[in-house]
Structure formats: C-alpha cells, structure tokens
Amino acid sequence: MDFFPEIVQVVPHSDYSVSVYFHDGKIVRYSMADKLERGMFPELKNTQVFMETCTILNDTLAWDVAGNRDASRCIDIDPDVLYQLPAVEDQVV
Secondary structure (H helix, E strand, C coil): CCCCCCEEEEEEECCCEEEEEECCCCEEEEECHHHCCCCCHHHHHCHHHHHHHEEEECCEEEECCCCCCCHHHCEECCHHHHHCCCCCCCCCC
C-alpha cells in the first residue's frame, strides 16, 4: 500500500517559510527564502503575494498566483518532498 501524505493546513510566515500540517499530525516548516531568485519563484518575493496566495492546491502546498484556483497555473511543492522534512513543534498560537 502506497502512502500519500495529505496536507490539511498551511500557514505562511513573513520570513518566506510555511508551516505545513499533515493528516497524521506531522508538522514541517518549509522555507522558500533561498529559492526566490530562481525559476518561477521570483514573483513570491513580494511578501504580500507570498502570504496572500499561499494555499492548498493539487493536494499540496501551493501559491495561487493567478488568483483563480486553477491548479495548472499555480506554483506548488511536491508533498513527498515536504513530508521528508524533519518534524517541528507547532508554533502557531
């Protein structure tokens, strides 16, 4: 049986990181800070865009930069990559 990590919540932070919550209770912190100069990521350098477009699309962490919930036009991160990150304590209060 294959395991597919299901993301249930994402919380963006102003330091260009995101707390990612999985269905099994695991929480990871994913940083985009070192990726903002490459590929399709530069438009996320605007903190307001980073914070306001962060969501769950395609069953994973994504940024809906087109603003229309079109999964084919979002910037997303593979959920398997996210799940492999070390677990962190919940810092959202």
